[in-house]
Amino acid sequence: ICDPKKSESAIQLMANSICDYDRGEEPEVEEKDVLVWERMSDIDRLETVWLMPGVIPSGLITMFISQEGAGKSSLAAKIAGNVTSGKPFHTAPDVPREPGSVIVFSAEEDKNRSLKYKYDYPEVDQNRIIRIQTVLHKDEDMEFDVEVHTQLLRDLSENIPNIRLVIFDPITSYVTVNENSNRDVRKSLRPLIDYAAEQNVSVLLLTHLNKKVDLGMINRTIGSRAWSAVPRMIWGIEVEKADDDDGNTRETGRRFLLPVKYNICRRPTGLEFSIGDGAGAGEVVWGDHGVVRDIDGDLSDKSRGQINDNFTKALDWVEVRLLGGAVLSETLFAEAKDFGWSKSTMYNVKTKLNIKATNAGQGSRKWFWELRNGKTDAPF
Known part of the structure; x- marks a missing residue:
């Protein structure tokens, strides 16, 4: 009821204006992240099958x-x-x-x-x-x-x-x-x-x-x-x-x-x-x-992937050890084992230092290692 009374056309115009009223966009409801979880008791255990x-x-x-x-x-x-x-x-x-x-x-x-x-x-x-x-x-x-x-x-x-x-x-x-x-x-x-x-x-x-x-x-x-x-x-x-x-x-x-x-x-x-x-x-x-x-030989820190200096230590030790002259390789292997260095490491050291290996005698299976241009006490 309008007071003063309005015409039907005026009332219709007012109604239309109300319908056209822009109330703005509805506020967005923020969606929260949800953790998806399960109990260990609900997980099936699978046995490994091998090729x-x-x-x-x-x-x-x-x-x-x-x-x-x-x-x-x-x-x-x-x-x-x-x-x-x-x-x-x-x-x-x-x-x-x-x-x-x-x-x-x-x-x-x-x-x-x-x-x-x-x-x-x-x-x-x-x-x-x-x-x-x-x-x-x-x-x-x-x-x-x-x-x-x-x-x-x-x-x-x-x-x-x-x-x-x-x-x-x-x-x-x-x-x-x-x-x-x-x-x-x-x-x-x-x-x-x-x-x-x-x-x-x-x-x-x-x-x-x-x-x-x-x-x-x-x-x-x-x-x-x-x-x-x-x-x-x-x-x-x-x-x-x-x-x-x-x-x-x-x-x-x-x-x-x-x-x-x-x-x-x-x-x-x-x-x-x-x-x-x-x-x-x-x-x-x-x-x-x-x-x-052990495929990693002397790399004691292999599980953590840290750089290991054992090889460098082995290099220095062999170089100093051979300064006094040639030494039987089996002696070097035995001494190196006390430091935790494998034969594989010793052969890598030999290659790195360009060590010369000379047979101990005809038909012998023993070898002397020596630094090239270094002293030697080997019987040859």
């Missing part, structure tokens, strides 16, 4: 790391051969297996020569070895990128039966992100982690060591530390060295696959193996026994 018992788990990422030429690729090819043949691995000779297929990414090998040679031996079923050539995108070839193209591996499983192992050699050739960025590397490898778990496939990454010899093996992957954080198992390869008949330090032929990281099991036993002159997988021969050996 190669004690060495390579199924559904997870494993890494082999070493200097170039140590035998990573040949060893991977040997393992692939076991997968395709269905023969039990020597780490569990009584565990029966079914033949499986293997996917191989190889960026550094000549496919017609070195790569073919590694996989060309009687025990391997080459029909089950699938080498990935490239990614075809709109009639153009592209390099495989694990962050972008891992879905294609899932698609491949529809055509390739029973894929059990995927090898990346080296893995750094199949990422396009900044290798030194933890965030980028983890994000890039996430699809590969998911693929391995979903398909129950073992993924084996091969990579080289960086040049920081004063760090533990786990911190010597090329690039970001995320490379060593993602795999559940990491194995390093050590090549044994000794003096030959001419006093030169050479490889003995023995190599060791030694545990570096093992998040899913107790510390595993290392494995000894050797490779023939041709470096083919058919020439990889496993040793008869396990090996208890």
Whole structure:
């Protein structure tokens, strides 16, 4: 009721103006972050299933790391051969297996020569070895990128039966992100982690060591530390060295696959193996026994990744020790052991100082070490 009384048209105009009144935007209600949590009692425990018992788990990422030429690729090819043949691995000779297929990414090998040679031996079923050539995108070839193209591996499983192992050699050739960025590397490898778990496939990454010899093996992957954080198992390869008949330090032929990281099991036993002159997988021969050996030798701070000065101390000690003349190498080894320095470290010192080794006598297996241009008391 209006007083004074207004016309119907005036009342309608007033009503319209009220409807058009802008009350402003509704204030936004701030959404708070909420922690998502669960009780440990609600989490199911999964037992580890192994492709190669004690060495390579199924559904997870494993890494082999070493200097170039140590035998990573040949060893991977040997393992692939076991997968395709269905023969039990020597780490569990009584565990029966079914033949499986293997996917191989190889960026550094000549496919017609070195790569073919590694996989060309009687025990391997080459029909089950699938080498990935490239990614075809709109009639153009592209390099495989694990962050972008891992879905294609899932698609491949529809055509390739029973894929059990995927090898990346080296893995750094199949990422396009900044290798030194933890965030980028983890994000890039996430699809590969998911693929391995979903398909129950073992993924084996091969990579080289960086040049920081004063760090533990786990911190010597090329690039970001995320490379060593993602795999559940990491194995390093050590090549044994000794003096030959001419006093030169050479490889003995023995190599060791030694545990570096093992998040899913107790510390595993290392494995000894050797490779023939041709470096083919058919020439990889496993040793008869396990090996208890520390791949980091004298790096007492390896678990924290701190720079260790033991090698520098060993250098200084050997140099001073030999100033008075030549000394039997076995004497040096025994004395060095008291300081906690291994034979491997001593041979590295020998190379660094360019030490001369001379045989103690005809037919003798003893060697004198001496500084070049230094004094000598050796009987020669």
